Each structure stands twice: as C-alpha cells, then as structure tokens.
Amino acid sequence: MQKFYTHKIKINKEQNLTRLDQALSKLLDNVTRSQIKILLQNHNVRKADNIITEASLKVKEGEVYFVSIPSMQQTSYEPENIPLDIRYEDENIIIVNKIPGMVTHPAPGNQNGTLVHALLKYTNDKLSSINKNNRPGIVHRLDKDTSGLIIVAKDNFTHLHLSDQFKNHSISRKYHAIVWGIPKNQMIEGYIERNKINRKKMSLNQNKRGKFSQTIITLKKSFGICSIVECLLKTGRTHQVRLHMTSINNPIVGDKLYGRNKINRFGKNKETFNKFLILKNFRRQALHAYHIGFTHPVTKKYLEFESEFPEDIKILLDLLVKY
Numbered sequence: 001m002q003k004f005y006t007h008k009i010k011i012n013k014e015q016n017l018t019r020l021d022q023a024l025s026k027l028l029d030n031v032t033r034s035q036i037k038i039l040l041q042n043h044n045v046r047k048a049d050n051i052i053t054e055a056s057l058k059v060k061e062g063e064v065y066f067v068s069i070p071s072m073q074q075t076s077y078e079p080e081n082i083p084l085d086i087r088y089e090d091e092n093i094i095i096v097n098k099i100p101g102m103v104t105h106p107a108p109g110n111q112n113g114t115l116v117h118a119l120l121k122y123t124n125d126k127l128s129s130i131n132k133n134n135r136p137g138i139v140h141r142l143d144k145d146t147s148g149l150i151i152v153a154k155d156n157f158t159h160l161h162l163s164d165q166f167k168n169h170s171i172s173r174k175y176h177a178i179v180w181g182i183p184k185n186q187m188i189e190g191y192i193e194r195n196k197i198n199r200k201k202m203s204l205n206q207n208k209r210g211k212f213s214q215t216i217i218t219l220k221k222s223f224g225i226c227s228i229v230e231c232l233l234k235t236g237r238t239h240q241v242r243l244h245m246t247s248i249n250n251p252i253v254g255d256k257l258y259g260r261n262k263i264n265r266f267g268k269n270k271e272t273f274n275k276f277l278i279l280k281n282f283r284r285q286a287l288h289a290y291h292i293g294f295t296h297p298v299t300k301k302y303l304e305f306e307s308e309f310p311e312d313i314k315i316l317l318d319l320l321v322k323y
Helices: 020-027 033-041 115-123 156-167 240-247 270-280 311-322
Strands: 004-010 045-047 064-070 086-089 093-098 147-153 172-180 186-194 202-205 211-222 226-233 287-295 302-306
Touching: 020 033, 020 064, 033 045, 033 064, 033 156, 086 302, 093 115, 147 156, 156 287, 172 240, 172 311, 186 240, 202 240, 211 240, 226 240, 270 311
Parallel strands: 147 287
Antiparallel strands: 004 064, 045 064, 086 093, 093 147, 172 226, 172 287, 186 202, 186 211, 211 226, 287 302
16 A cells, blocks of 8 residues: 655745745655646645645645655556557657556556556556656556547656646547437536445535536437447546436446446337347446547647447447347
C-alpha cells in the first residue's frame, strides 16, 4: 500500500493572493509546481475537511492547507512483451487501441499483464514519470472490460498539458455502446459519487453530491431488443457512460456491475428470445471508446483518431442480424 506523508502548510504574507499551486510549490521543499498539480488532481490537498482540486485558486495569508505526499519509495514493474495495437506515435505521444480484458495500470489484484507493463517494454521505459509509482505514461484510463483508444504521454510536459485538456473537458471523447432497449436521443446529466454501500460502484444523484457529469446519447441503430448508441462525453467521470445508461433503464449489454436487475424484462418476448440469450451471455460490457480528439501539446495541431468495434462485438452484431 502506498504510504503518504501529510504536510501542514500555512500561507505566508509573501504568497498572499497567488495561485495555490504556485504557493504550495514555494512553501514545500523539493516539490515542483507540476507535481502540485498532480497532487491536486489526485485529491491529495485539503483545507480543513474540504478537498481542494483547483490549481488556480487564489490563496490568502493565514490559510492552512494539508498536502499528502506519497513516499519516494517506488515500485518497479518488469516490462512484459505484450502485443499492442498502436494507432499513432511520435516523440511525445502514443495512441493505443486497448483490447478488452486488459487492465490499464497495476493495482491490487492486477500486478502484471497491464497496459503499463506492455508500454514499458515497447518504449524501453521512455514514458512520463509524473505517476511513476504505478502509472508511467498514463494520462487517463479505461475500465478493464472497455476497449478503445487511450492517449499515452512519453514526457512530463506532454502529460501535464494533456491532463489540463482532460480537466477542462476540451478533449473530444466518443464511445459506441450496445445497450438494452431503444433509448431516445437525449442528454443525461447528474452528479457522480462513490457508492456508500458498494465501494466498487458509483452512484448518480441530482443533489450536487460528487462531480457533475454529462453525456449526449445518439441512437445509431436499433435491433428492437437492443441498440447501438453513440455516447459523447462532455465530462469524463468514473463509470460515467455505464452509470448514465443504467439511469435511463438502458444498461450496457454485458455490464455485470450496473443494471443487471433491469434486463430480464427484455426476455419476455418469444420473438426476440434468441437475441436475449445471445446478449445475456456476452461476457463484458459492450462499450468501446472509438473516437478521441485533442490538441497536441507540442505541435499545437488538433488530432483525431477513431477505431472500429473489436472482434467480440463484431461477432455479437453478426449474431443479432442472423437471429
């Protein structure tokens, strides 16, 4: 388990009305402004009992902040020769089309076979070191059973600028999903927080608890019992698409965490019962991050990439047409 050391920082007169990231980097030894930004993003800075995430917050003399800094002990991971589907690469970034079933980075219970292990081998450990302990190069993540496009940073400058784009929601992210039923074209929004009973799940509420989330849903094709939808992410929260689709009673096919109690109603129609069995036996959430667009931190050019459904979803769609 990662150890943290909490530092109590009192804002002095010299740092009055400066940015929080600037003030903390001045008042903490051997901690850079870039590292402060990462600590803020990871919820490691608080004022009293309130978590602070805004780097540009103007501080005031006398305010007290608590900064939890991970110990410098690093966990080393052995590179693994795992094939990668590289869609683009230059001196600063790699675009990987992640296969379903691959964990993005090491975590308890997943200490090998991850995308990070594969990237360490592929790049000869030439990745950004901001999240060096267990996420070198990883700017954002996809769930284990979600396939699709991921941006990887090779250097810290690129990593930080991409992180800012994610934070500002200026990165274009679109998913394709196969969902139960026929949802209407709509915008889904609400606040996402950790489920108080099951810590592996997230919960959606309209009471402004947690982080605001917004997804635009567009129906692309219907099979009656299920549909292909495009999900345009206006924010990027944990389990956002899965939670949003469940909230409108159109859970993602194969999602074992959300909406399992809502699918049996689709098996009552004898005419579509074969399709129901095919869908019910799909082994993962049928969710694919097919599009990503962003401004390259170095060249300043806007780049877009897309990827087709992986083989397992293609087979599923063929079966739906056949039966």
